[in-house]
Amino acid sequence: MIPISHVLVLSALLFSIGVLGVMLRRNVIVVFMSIELMLNAVNLSFVGFARTMDDMTGVIFIFFIIVVAAAEAVVGLSIILSIYRTRKTLNIDEFNLLKW
Amino acid sequence: MNLLLEILSIPLVQTILKIVFMIMLFAMPLGTLMTLMERKWSAMVQDRVGPNRANVGSFRGHGLAHIAADGLKSIFKEDTMPEGSDRFLYLIAPFFGLIAGVSVFAIVPIAAPIGSFTFQITDIEPGLLFIFAITSLSVYGAVLAGASSNSKFALLGGTRASAQMISYEVFMGLALMGIFMVYGSTRVSEIVDGQNAYWFGSLIPKWGILTQPLGFLLFTTALVAETKRAPFDAPEGESEIVAGYFLEYSGMRWSAFMLAEYVAIVGVAALVTTLFFGGYHVPWLHLWESAPEWLVRVLQFAKFTAFVVFFCWFQIQLRWTVPKFRFDQTMALGWKKLLPLSLANTVATAAVILIFV
Amino acid sequence: MIVFFYLFALISLILALGVLVFKNPIHSALSLVGTFFCLAAIYVMLNAEFVAVIQVLVYAGAIMVLFLFVLMLLSTKDNDQYALKLNVSRGLAVAITGVLMIQVLTAFMDPTLRFGEPGAYPVERIQEIGSIALIGQLLFTEFVLPFEVISILLLVAVIGAVIIAKRRVP
Numbered sequence: 001m002i003p004i005s006h007v008l009v010l011s012a013l014l015f016s017i018g019v020l021g022v023m024l025r026r027n028v029i030v031v032f033m034s035i036e037l038m039l040n041a042v043n044l045s046f047v048g049f050a051r052t053m054d055d056m057t058g059v060i061f062i063f064f065i066i067v068v069a070a071a072e073a074v075v076g077l078s079i080i081l082s083i084y085r086t087r088k089t090l091n092i093d094e095f096n097l098l099k100w
Numbered sequence: 101m102n103l104l105l106e107i108l109s110i111p112l113v114q115t116i117l118k119i120v121f122m123i124m125l126f127a128m129p130l131g132t133l134m135t136l137m138e139r140k141w142s143a144m145v146q147d148r149v150g151p152n153r154a155n156v157g158s159f160r161g162h163g164l165a166h167i168a169a170d171g172l173k174s175i176f177k178e179d180t181m182p183e184g185s186d187r188f189l190y191l192i193a194p195f196f197g198l199i200a201g202v203s204v205f206a207i208v209p210i211a212a213p214i215g216s217f218t219f220q221i222t223d224i225e226p227g228l229l230f231i232f233a234i235t236s237l238s239v240y241g242a243v244l245a246g247a248s249s250n251s252k253f254a255l256l257g258g259t260r261a262s263a264q265m266i267s268y269e270v271f272m273g274l275a276l277m278g279i280f281m282v283y284g285s286t287r288v289s290e291i292v293d294g295q296n297a298y299w300f301g302s303l304i305p306k307w308g309i310l311t312q313p314l315g316f317l318l319f320t321t322a323l324v325a326e327t328k329r330a331p332f333d334a335p336e337g338e339s340e341i342v343a344g345y346f347l348e349y350s351g352m353r354w355s356a357f358m359l360a361e362y363v364a365i366v367g368v369a370a371l372v373t374t375l376f377f378g379g380y381h382v383p384w385l386h387l388w389e390s391a392p393e394w395l396v397r398v399l400q401f402a403k404f405t406a407f408v409v410f411f412c413w414f415q416i417q418l419r420w421t422v423p424k425f426r427f428d429q430t431m432a433l434g435w436k437k438l439l440p441l442s443l444a445n446t447v448a449t450a451a452v453i454l455i456f457v
Numbered sequence: 458m459i460v461f462f463y464l465f466a467l468i469s470l471i472l473a474l475g476v477l478v479f480k481n482p483i484h485s486a487l488s489l490v491g492t493f494f495c496l497a498a499i500y501v502m503l504n505a506e507f508v509a510v511i512q513v514l515v516y517a518g519a520i521m522v523l524f525l526f527v528l529m530l531l532s533t534k535d536n537d538q539y540a541l542k543l544n545v546s547r548g549l550a551v552a553i554t555g556v557l558m559i560q561v562l563t564a565f566m567d568p569t570l571r572f573g574e575p576g577a578y579p580v581e582r583i584q585e586i587g588s589i590a591l592i593g594q595l596l597f598t599e600f601v602l603p604f605e606v607i608s609i610l611l612l613v614a615v616i617g618a619v620i621i622a623k624r625r626v627p
Contacts, residue, residue: 002462002502008565010466010499014492016558017473023550024543029528030482033489036520037473040496043512051503055576056583056591060600062508063592066515067607071614073520077527078622084531085624189483226510226589233510236518240490243525247483255529262526266519286589 007048015041028080028092032073039069118221122205130412131201131363136167138362138416145420170355177351182250185348189248193241194346194353197360200238204231204367207288211380211400214393219380219401220289227288228280231371232273235326239265241360242328242335246345257344260427261335265326267434272322274442278315278449279308279375292379305383308376314445316376318438323368325430327361330419334427369411373404380404462502469495486524493517504580507588 018041021034043062050058083095107113136151140163143150154165181190207227209220224230239262246258280286283294297306309316325332336344346357373379380400385391391399425433472495475488493516500509543551583591596604 002459005565006462006466007499007503009562010470012558012561012565013470014473015561016554017470017477019554019557020551021477023554024477024547027482029524029531030476030485033476033482033485033524036516037476037489037492040493040512040516043508044496044499047500047503047505047508050505051580053572053576054579056578056595057576059505059508059592060595063511063596064603064607066511067611070515070520071610073523074614074618075621077523078618081527081530081622090531186481186483189487224506225587226507229507229510229514233513233518236514236522239518239522240525243522243529244483244487247525247529259526259529262522262529266522266526269518 004048004052008045011041011045011048013041014038014044026091026093028083028090028095029077031092032076032080036069036073039065114217115221118219119206122208122210122221123202126210127202127205127363127366128359130366130408131359132167132171134362134365134412134416135170135358136163137412138419139163139166141413141416142420145417174351174355179351179353180348182348184250186248186250189244190348191353193244193248194349194356194360196241196244197238198241198356198363200234200241201360201363201367203234204364204371207231208370208374209289209292209380210404211397213289214397218289219397223287223289226286228276228286228291228375232269235272236265236269238326238360238364241357242345245349245357249345249348251348253341253343254345254347256341257335257337257347260337261328261345264328264332264335264427264430264434267431268322268325268332271318271434271439271442272326274439274446275315275318275322276375277442277446278312281446281449281453282308282311288374292374292381295378296381302384302387305378305381307378307383312376312445312449314441315449316372318442318445319375320368320372321438323371324415324418325434327364327368327415329361329365329415331422331424332430333424334430337427365412365415366408368415369408370404372411373407377407458502462499465495465498465502469499482528483525486521486528490517490521493521504583505588507592 015038018034018036018038021037022031025031025034043065046058046062046065050056080090084090087094108117140150151163151166152160154160154163154169156165156168159165181187206221207223207230209218209223211219213219242261242265243258246254246256246261249255279291283291285291285294291308295305295307298304299306304310328335334340336346341347346354349357380403382396382399382403385396385399469492472488472491476485476492479485479488493512497509497512497517500506500512578591586594
């Protein structure tokens with residue numbers, strides 16, 4: 001049996017790496033990937049809790065998170081595509097206008 | 101002797117033996133044979149003789165020696181690498197497809213179990229979903245090869261491959277929803293056993309193709325599109341982008357791409373047989389009650405292999421019969437026709453089960 | 458068993474750091490796929506096989522392929538401008554993240570951490586019903602409203618993506 005606290009620690013570490021990725025990287029696609037990493041870290045803690053508490057709610061929640069992640073990736077990537085068409089860059093610092 | 105039996109009864113040893121058998125003695129040999137079968141059959145379709153020159157002494161075996169000759173040739177060929185390519189990705193890309201192709205055989209049963217010993221490597225609960233997960237990874241081979249080759253054509257091929265494979269995966273899963281509902285499980289052994297039942301006493305076996313004819317068509321189409329072969333070979337697109345994502349490869353790595361394609365063909369054939377043609381179950385065999393157990397297993401394995409070989413041939417015939425789709429046609433067919441059809445199939449199956457069963 | 462957990466945890470952490478430090482976004486993406494695989498393996502160890510399969514199927518098989526697709530569409534040779542660089546404000550960001558992380562970690566490591574009453578589904582019960590069957594039942598009974606709402610979200614996302622990414626014809 002894997003102790004729950006170790007699962008949670010791993011989840012927290014992964015989440016922190018994701019946060020760092022969002023704040024330190026300038027490539028908007030890598031920023032996006034870091035967000036996916038954070039969502040996964042949360043999923044991990046949900047599975048850990050679901051196992052420890054003998055409850056299925058955590059597992060069901062993961063499905064909703066995965067659906068939201070998929071929707072977010074689809075919309076986000078299409079926004080990045082259309083921004084790239086006009087600005088010709090992926091640098092998140094240069095996305096500094098509200099409308100193109 | 102007793103020691104040997106004892107070793108053989110360890111589950112881990114059994115699993116390793118099963119893996120060795122399925123991959124080394126079933127999937128890989130069939131895959132390599134397919135390379136020759138395709139060249140021979142295409143020659144017959146085009147009224148040629150096909151490869152028959154390679155020889156070992158005076159043995160030609162209608163081109164059988166070409167398999168060894170091709171293998172040797174690709175081993176000794178120079179393994180080129182284009183300038184400015186991404187070294188690491190370029191080197192590992194060819195093996196993704198091979199791994200994905202071989203993994204299909206992890207859940208395909210080839211004969212009925214004897215006691216607790218199953219003729220299947222593993223029978224996990226989300227069996228078919230595992231297959232979806234693994235086949236969805238085969239796209240990485242094409243994508244990474246395209247992205248790392250530093251070549252415009254390869255990049256175009258990789259882009260096309262990724263778009264095509266994501267699209268066709270969507271309704272590959274949907275097309276199987278009907279099968280899951282009819283046989284009430286995602287476990288492969290239960291689906292296979294569900295097909296051992298009969299309608300009207302013991303007249304017509306309840307095979308997947310009879311319960312889910314539309315599902316069969318959709319699933320087979322999706323799988324053929326996943327192997328990126330004609331008529332869905334826009335990612336390779338000979339007449340437009342030379343060879344697509346593996347354009348820059350040569351030697352053994354090129355062969356790995358080819359072998360992956362042919363192992364994938366065998367995998368497709370095995371999956372279609374398992375899900376829609378009763379798997380290893382020989383129809384009406386239960387009527388012969390005094391059949392010895394070993395003979396039943398041999399017949400089951402023979403039936404399974406026969407169907408697999410038939411569907412391998414079917415895919416070759418498909419490639420040399422049907423004209424290829426343009427890339428936009430491939431995508432339009434997937435999203436505008438096959439996806440709504442598979443949704444309709446799911447809904448209709450659910451309605452029929454709800455009302456009549 | 459527990460050894461494998463630490464092994465996969467270590468690999469997933471290293472690969473996650475890879476996402477952070479690789480200059481080439483394609484390497485970052487691959488590294489992230491590796492992380493997802495390690496997490497899937499950990500899910501299997503936590504008796505959530507179905508989640509593990511869905512994780513590989515959706516994240517590794519669909520979402521990351523989409524990322525790679527976009528990366529190839531927008532392939533830029535000049536990756537240096539996106540490389541990891543540190544300055545004062547980013548250093549501050551790292552410091553704040555570190556403080557937050559330590560805060561959360563101390564909370565998790567707290568030996569007095571207590572949980573509420575155990576729920577209705579221990580591992581034996583799940584295996585008896587079948588995890589896929591159980592998840593299906595729960596999705597269509599207890600969680601049917603969120604399920605319907607999320608399906609609408611998905612539809613909206615699909616339509617929105619098509620509208621946004623479509624080239625505007627003048």
